[in-house]
Amino acid sequence: MNIPAETALLLSGILFFIGLIGLLVRRNIIFMLMSIEIMLNAAGLAFIVSGSKWIQPDGQVMFLFILAVAAAEVSVGLALIIRVFNRFKTLDADELSSLKG
Amino acid sequence: MFNLLWLVPALPFTGFIILALLGKKLGKKLSAVVGVGSVGLSAFITIIIGIAFLSSPHLENYFVITLWEWFNAAGFNPSISFHLDSLSLVFIFVITFVGFLIHLYSAEFMYDDEGYSRFFAYMNLFVGSMLTLVLADNLLLLYLGWEGVGLCSYLLIGFWYKEPGNVSAAHKAFIVTRIGDTAMAIGLFLLLISFNTLNIQSILSLAPQQWELGSSTAVAAAFLLLGGALGKSAQLPLQTWLPDAMAGPSPVSALIHAATMVTAGVYLIARTNVLFTLAPLVLNIVAVIGAVTLLIAGFSALTQYDIKRVLAYSTISQIGYMFLALGVGAWSAAIFHFMIHAFFKALLFLAAGAVILAVHHEHNMFKMGGLRKELPVTFITFLIGAASLAALPLVTAGFYSKDAILWFAFSSSTNGSLVLWAAGLIGAFVTAIYTFRMLFITFYGDLRTQVSHRPGVLIKLPLIILAVFSLLGGFIELPHTLGNVTIFSDFINQTLPAVEINEGLNELLLQIIAAVLALTGIFIAYSLYLKKPVPTAEEYKHNALQKYLYSGWGFDWLYDKLFIKPFVTLSKINKNDFFDWIYTAIAWFNALMNHILLGSQNGKLRWYAMGIAAGAVLTLSIIIFL
Amino acid sequence: MNIAFYISAVIAIASTIMVITRTNAVHALLYLIVSLLAVAVVFFTLGAPFIAALEVIVYAGAIMVLFIFVVMMLNLGEKSEESERKLLSGKIWIGPGILSLILLMEFIYLLANGVPERLQENVIPPSEVSITLFTKYVLGVELAAMLLMAGVIGAYHIGRKRKKVIHRFIAEEEKLKEKEEVNEYTR
Numbered sequence: 018m019n020i021p022a023e024t025a026l027l028l029s030g031i032l033f034f035i036g037l038i039g040l041l042v043r044r045n046i047i048f049m050l051m052s053i054e055i056m057l058n059a060a061g062l063a064f065i066v067s068g069s070k071w072i073q074p075d076g077q078v079m080f081l082f083i084l085a086v087a088a089a090e091v092s093v094g095l096a097l098i099i100r101v102f103n104r105f106k107t108l109d110a111d112e113l114s115s116l117k118g
Numbered sequence: 119m120f121n122l123l124w125l126v127p128a129l130p131f132t133g134f135i136i137l138a139l140l141g142k143k144l145g146k147k148l149s150a151v152v153g154v155g156s157v158g159l160s161a162f163i164t165i166i167i168g169i170a171f172l173s174s175p176h177l178e179n180y181f182v183i184t185l186w187e188w189f190n191a192a193g194f195n196p197s198i199s200f201h202l203d204s205l206s207l208v209f210i211f212v213i214t215f216v217g218f219l220i221h222l223y224s225a226e227f228m229y230d231d232e233g234y235s236r237f238f239a240y241m242n243l244f245v246g247s248m249l250t251l252v253l254a255d256n257l258l259l260l261y262l263g264w265e266g267v268g269l270c271s272y273l274l275i276g277f278w279y280k281e282p283g284n285v286s287a288a289h290k291a292f293i294v295t296r297i298g299d300t301a302m303a304i305g306l307f308l309l310l311i312s313f314n315t316l317n318i319q320s321i322l323s324l325a326p327q328q329w330e331l332g333s334s335t336a337v338a339a340a341f342l343l344l345g346g347a348l349g350k351s352a353q354l355p356l357q358t359w360l361p362d363a364m365a366g367p368s369p370v371s372a373l374i375h376a377a378t379m380v381t382a383g384v385y386l387i388a389r390t391n392v393l394f395t396l397a398p399l400v401l402n403i404v405a406v407i408g409a410v411t412l413l414i415a416g417f418s419a420l421t422q423y424d425i426k427r428v429l430a431y432s433t434i435s436q437i438g439y440m441f442l443a444l445g446v447g448a449w450s451a452a453i454f455h456f457m458i459h460a461f462f463k464a465l466l467f468l469a470a471g472a473v474i475l476a477v478h479h480e481h482n483m484f485k486m487g488g489l490r491k492e493l494p495v496t497f498i499t500f501l502i503g504a505a506s507l508a509a510l511p512l513v514t515a516g517f518y519s520k521d522a523i524l525w526f527a528f529s530s531s532t533n534g535s536l537v538l539w540a541a542g543l544i545g546a547f548v549t550a551i552y553t554f555r556m557l558f559i560t561f562y563g564d565l566r567t568q569v570s571h572r573p574g575v576l577i578k579l580p581l582i583i584l585a586v587f588s589l590l591g592g593f594i595e596l597p598h599t600l601g602n603v604t605i606f607s608d609f610i611n612q613t614l615p616a617v618e619i620n621e622g623l624n625e626l627l628l629q630i631i632a633a634v635l636a637l638t639g640i641f642i643a644y645s646l647y648l649k650k651p652v653p654t655a656e657e658y659k660h661n662a663l664q665k666y667l668y669s670g671w672g673f674d675w676l677y678d679k680l681f682i683k684p685f686v687t688l689s690k691i692n693k694n695d696f697f698d699w700i701y702t703a704i705a706w707f708n709a710l711m712n713h714i715l716l717g718s719q720n721g722k723l724r725w726y727a728m729g730i731a732a733g734a735v736l737t738l739s740i741i742i743f744l
Numbered sequence: 745m746n747i748a749f750y751i752s753a754v755i756a757i758a759s760t761i762m763v764i765t766r767t768n769a770v771h772a773l774l775y776l777i778v779s780l781l782a783v784a785v786v787f788f789t790l791g792a793p794f795i796a797a798l799e800v801i802v803y804a805g806a807i808m809v810l811f812i813f814v815v816m817m818l819n820l821g822e823k824s825e826e827s828e829r830k831l832l833s834g835k836i837w838i839g840p841g842i843l844s845l846i847l848l849m850e851f852i853y854l855l856a857n858g859v860p861e862r863l864q865e866n867v868i869p870p871s872e873v874s875i876t877l878f879t880k881y882v883l884g885v886e887l888a889a890m891l892l893m894a895g896v897i898g899a900y901h902i903g904r905k906r907k908k909v910i911h912r913f914i915a916e917e918e919k920l921k922e923k924e925e926v927n928e929y930t931r
Binding site: 020021022023025026027028030031032034035036037038039041042043045047048050051052054055058062065066068069070072073074075076077078080081082084085086087088089090091092093095096097098099100102108109 | 746749753756757760761763764769772773776779780783786787789790791792794795798799802803806807810811814815817818820827836837839840841843844845847848851852855856858861862863864866868872873875876877880881884888891892894895896898899900902903
């Protein structure tokens with residue numbers, strides 16, 4: 018297998034930027050959370066690529082930690098989304114602007 | 119004995135402090151004792167010092183007592199020290215003696231007033247400041263006393279401060295005299311720069327050596343000091359405040375605006391006479407101002423119907439006489455007239471106060487009448503005072519003092535002229551008319567208002583004493599033609615230079631002319647106001663000329679148009695305070711920035727995420743491309 | 745092997761684009777699962793089989809399932825789909841699109857200026873990963889454990905069903921009002 022490292026990193030970059038666009042465009046909080054997951058995944062991919070380049074397991078270890086963090090964050094985030102939905106009866110992120118000004 | 123000199127101003131100051139701190143607690147009787155007693159003790163000590171001064175032979179003609187050094191800054195060290203010579207002795211005698219009598223009078227006059235102790239506190243402060251003024255050894259201490267009497271004048275004119283009219287009158291007095299005070303302060307600066315000291319005796323001895331006759335610095339300094347004197351003494355052009363200052367109680371008018379404060383200007387010019395003789399132009403101006411003012415005020419007094427305003431214009435007029443005397447170099451005549459004027463003018467004001475008190479605080483003369491049967495003592499003392507003011511020949515002190523001035527106005531070799539003498543003569547004529555007009559309208563005719571409060575002994579006693587002095591006070595200075603007694607002028611000429619006269623002029627002729635004119639004036643007043651029935655207050659209307667004279671020759675209107683209206687207009691234009699805008703601009707700019715930046719905080723999550731992304735773009739581009 | 749990499753890369757990109765453009769939440773989540781599976785294949789081709797397995801089990805299998813549970817619990821319905829369609833108009837893509845494109849350009853520029861290197865084919869077995877994990881990064885493991893516990897407790901507490909607390913005076917008022925209404929109806 019002879020993949021240039023740039024290509025793999027390019028893949029990671031493209032996925033990251035798609036996630037970024039999704040974060041900026043969507044108003045639904047759930048979709049924003051999904052976009053964050055995409056971005057986390059892309060960052061993890063970059064780690065794996067670099068671990069493979071240097072032939073060290075450290076990249077994979079980093080990805081494990083990212084995974085743990087993503088799991089914790091998703092669970093807490095979803096719980097918060099449930100509370101937001103119960104309170105505001107909407108999932109529009111633009112409605113949650115009482116910290117304005 | 120002279121070491122007690124410091125007590126003379128210190129006692130009234132102590133009285134002021136006691137009354138200011140403890141006045142309410144002391145109650146009325148004790149406040150009166152403190153207030154009257156402090157000035158009385160001062161008067162007593164003054165008399166003792168005076169006797170000692172007159173009887174002891176001394177090498178120099180003065181005595182200085184230094185209390186302490188005031189401050190020492192860059193070589194300038196004025197000290198709190200008092201200087202006693204014949205000039206200041208005359209002044210402190212008048213201030214404490216007449217002051218004591220007036221305090222005695224006000225113990226009864228102000229008895230029903232709730233600000234009783236406050237009144238005596240202010241009066242004591244005034245007497246203390248005035249004594250400081252005349253005893254001061256250096257011009258800075260004199261200025262301190264000057265400001266102190268200005269303050270007390272303001273406080274006492276506006277004594278009944280609940281009436282807004284009184285407060286306005288107090289403001290007017292303070293502001294107009296302030297203009298003079300500023301001129302005087304600049305003059306003091308000039309003197310300090312020139313001589314590096316403000317000690318009066320030093321200046322008077324250094325000035326002839328340092329300044330030539332008629333040099334511009336001398337003229338400037340003398341002119342500025344004259345400005346201060348004009349403000350305090352209510353002469354042209356700063357005379358507008360004195361008629362309105364009659365809003366204060368009658369004892370205040372008597373003490374401050376007749377006998378003492380308004381003569382502070384006369385004292386200043388007499389004290390610094392060397393500076394004025396070094397600037398003959400200014401001395402000429404002094405004489406001219408005196409002559410013009412006495413005419414203006416005299417004619418204005420002819421049309422007044424408030425009894426106190428007649429006396430106010432009369433005061434302006436008489437001080438004009440003093441200025442006229444100063445201007446022709448007749449220093450001792452001016453001081454003599456000051457002393458006699460203090461006696462009879464204080465008497466007139468106190469008697470007028472007794473009359474006003476008797477007719478329920480009514481000031482309009484045309485509502486009074488026939489009071490001579492009701493208030494006999496007041497009437498007789500008022501008559502004596504009026505006679506002295508009108509210079510009734512031979513019996514009254516006023517005749518001798520005014521006559522001396524008229525003679526020197528004609529014959530003095532510095533500035534004496536026919537014109538000045540004629541002005542003084544016309545002034546004397548008019549004085550006689552308005553004085554007796556006032557007397558006849560108030561005391562003769564039908565009784566128009568019932569008398570309610572007859573004066574008690576504390577009012578009558580000062581009136582009687584002052585009346586005696588108004589009659590007998592003149593006999594210490596008689597002209598050549600009538601006995602040639604020169605006790606007073608010899609005394610004053612220990613300190614002030616003697617007047618020089620042109621030889622070969624007929625003094626007796628001038629005296630006869632003056633006497634005849636005075637009697638004619640009295641006769642005219644008699645025929646206008648005693649033989650004919652006096653119009654009632656409603657019937658008494660002014661025609662156009664009388665209106666003009668009534669308003670003091672329109673000076674208030676003139677100053678309103680010249681100074682007040684432009685000032686108010688400028689203030690209105692600057693209402694938004696253009697210069698303040700520079701500072702508010704900073705605040706306004708901050709608010710603007712805040713408003714702009716506030717737009718970036720709209721609480722929306724996606725907006726903030728966008729901000730993060732944009733920041734990342736920016737940072738990366740800076741790293742890559744720069 | 746290279747072919748596998750490129751094919752799964754294309755699938756990953758395509759399905760990710762589908763994720764962010766769907767209006768229905770469940771559809772988007774399913775596309776996301778596909779994307780994750782494709783990325784797992786990419787991991788495998790890069791020589792990290794253990795991680796590929798973990799990606800499928802944990803990420804796609806647990807986290808996405810959690811997402812789906814919550815979305816179904818929220819029960820968004822037809823209305824939300826319509827509003828989503830309205831919101832997802834054309835103009836909204838411009839700004840973020842430009843921003844991300846610029847960022848991507850910079851990224852590519854950085855990559856292009858680097859030293860070109862090729863990835864060798866070597867597999868890093870799970871044993872090496874676990875040894876490194878539990879010797880070199882054991883502190884991280886402990887911290888991750890604490891983080892997960894915090895996550896569990898936090899999620900439980902935040903998502904709990906709350907009882908509505910009314911002050912007893914207001915409760916009494918409410919009861920009185922109810923009694924009055926009842927009386928009115930029965931009159």
